[in-house]
Amino acid sequence: MSDAADADVLTIDVQGLNKHFGDKHVVNDLSMQVRKGEIFGFLGPNGSGKTTSIRLMCGLLTPDSGSGRCLGYDILRETEQIKRRVGYMTQRFSYWEDLTIRENLDFVARLYEMKDRQQVVDEALERLGLASRADQLTGALSGGWKQRLALAACMLHKPQLLLLDEPTAGVDPTARRDFWEELHRLAADGISVLVSTHYMDEAERCHKLAYIAYGKLLVQGTADEVVAAQHLTTFAVHGHELAALSERLRGQAGVEQTVAFGSLLHVTGSDAAQLEASLRRVAGEGLRIEHIDTSLEDVFIHLMKRSTDNYAGTS
Numbered sequence: 615m616s617d618a619a620d621a622d623v624l625t626i627d628v629q630g631l632n633k634h635f636g637d638k639h640v641v642n643d644l645s646m647q648v649r650k651g652e653i654f655g656f657l658g659p660n661g662s663g664k665t666t667s668i669r670l671m672c673g674l675l676t677p678d679s680g681s682g683r684c685l686g687y688d689i690l691r692e693t694e695q696i697k698r699r700v701g702y703m704t705q706r707f708s709y710w711e712d713l714t715i716r717e718n719l720d721f722v723a724r725l726y727e728m729k730d731r732q733q734v735v736d737e738a739l740e741r742l743g744l745a746s747r748a749d750q751l752t753g754a755l756s757g758g759w760k761q762r763l764a765l766a767a768c769m770l771h772k773p774q775l776l777l778l779d780e781p782t783a784g785v786d787p788t789a790r791r792d793f794w795e796e797l798h799r800l801a802a803d804g805i806s807v808l809v810s811t812h813y814m815d816e817a818e819r820c821h822k823l824a825y826i827a828y829g830k831l832l833v834q835g836t837a838d839e840v841v842a843a844q845h846l847t848t849f850a851v852h853g854h855e856l857a858a859l860s861e862r863l864r865g866q867a868g869v870e871q872t873v874a875f876g877s878l879l880h881v882t883g884s885d886a887a888q889l890e891a892s893l894r895r896v897a898g899e900g901l902r903i904e905h906i907d908t909s910l911e912d913v914f915i916h917l918m919k920r921s922t923d924n925y926a927g928t929s
């Protein structure tokens with residue numbers, strides 16, 4: 615994150631945002647704050663309202679009710695000022711495959727009516743390590759390089775806030791790691807980033823996280839705060855035939871979820887004593903059982919399951 619002086623500056627400060635599409639309540643009473651230089655991650659099942667929430671907070675979409683400010687501007691009345699200061703990388707790669715990387719960037723610079731286009735494009739190419747590939751056709755690039763180009767393009771007009779909608783979907787782990795290194799460099803320069811993702815390693819690299827399900831923000835905070843807020847206990851079971859054990863544990867007192875991680879089974883619940891008693895009784899002898907820290911992934915699986923159950927119960 616950027617320096618201490620920036621820590622109190624709020625890039626986003628919104629209260630009570632609601633949005634319906636038809637009879638669907640897609641964003642339900644959303645309030646949140648994002649600080650300058652913070653990378654804020656949005657997680658949640660497909661269609662839970664992550665993209666809509668991000669767009670509402672930045673004045674790209676008008677809420678049905680609620681209010682707030684983004685980069686100091688009113689999200690209802692000053693949307694043009696906000697848009698000029700925001701870089702938006704959409705889920706779909708939207709550049710011309712039959713233009714070179716340089717031509718694509720030059721096109722974007724023209725859209726923003728930038729005066730010193732050549733210099734701006736050269737700097738962007740250099741910064742993202744694309745200079746040696748400037749004259750390659752965009753269509754021939756790998757997924758990782760395409761996503762670098764998309765990031766360079768949405769940074770061209772020097773926005774103070776970046777909106778990234780699943781920016782690394784389908785990109786290999788090395789390219790994803792490089793991409794996140796770049797995001798942290800930008801954050802250190804004071805740029806705030808809102809990013810939606812389904813990847814757990816990326817969630818762990820955010821300064822703050824929000825989990826959204828069926829339009830409701832269920833929890834937000836640092837990864838540690840999100841884990842602590844659920845008050846869950848987890849045991850890891852080491853051994854063989856864990857799939858059968860998982861079946862036997864289903865529905866036992868205190869056992870709320872079982873998740874296989876390779877040759878480990880994570881068994882999680884809210885009532886530690888009940889959970890341990892059931893686990894020791896059902897597992898019997900011969901399996902090693904250890905108490906472990908509940909991981910972010912355990913927590914997200916728990917939140918997803920709970921919200922699915924609640925939703926099913928109300929429909």
Ligand SMILES: Nc1ncnc2c1ncn2[C@@H]1O[C@H](COP(=O)(O)OP(=O)(O)OP(=O)(O)O)[C@@H](O)[C@H]1O
Pocket residue numbers: 635638640658659660661662663664665666667810
């Ligand atoms: N312009 C629109 N008109 C009608 N319905 C919409 C519109 N935009 C989004 N929706 C619906 O609102 C709900 C939330 O969509 P949103 O894209 O915000 O979810 P998401 O969490 O970003 O999903 P994903 O992870 O699949 O990208 C979905 O049911 C979607 O179909």
